[in-house]
Amino acid sequence: MARYVTIAAVYGTAPNFPSGRQLPIGTTLASDAASQLPGDFIFPAFTTLPSRLNVLPLDAAAAAIMGIAIVTLAQLVSGNLTIGGTIGTGQ
Numbered sequence: 124m125a126r127y128v129t130i131a132a133v134y135g136t137a138p139n140f141p142s143g144r145q146l147p148i149g150t151t152l153a154s155d156a157a158s159q160l161p162g163d164f165i166f167p168a169f170t171t172l173p174s175r176l177n178v179l180p181l182d183a184a185a186a187a188i189m190g191i192a193i194v195t196l197a198q199l200v201s202g203n204l205t206i207g208g209t210i211g212t213g214q
Contacts, residue, residue, distance in 0.1 A: 127179065129147070
């Protein structure tokens with residue numbers, strides 16, 4: 124049970140999405156229905172092996188999978204959404 128927010132475009136794949144559907148920056152992804160909140164997309168194939176280039180963790184389970192700190196709303200709106208920035212790295 125893990126939740127992430129996209130920091131780069133992610134392309135959906137079957138069976139969760141029509142092949143090639145783009146999920147824009149700021150989309151929240153959940154690993155399963157148990158961790159899904161309203162507005163989240165369930166995308167188990169992606170959330171089992173997430174990339175730091177595409178997503179940041181929103182909960183403890185996601186942070187443990189990725190090995191980085193949970194991202195907060197304040198960090199997301201600080202304007203530091205560049206790849207290689209300090210969001211989510213614990214620095």
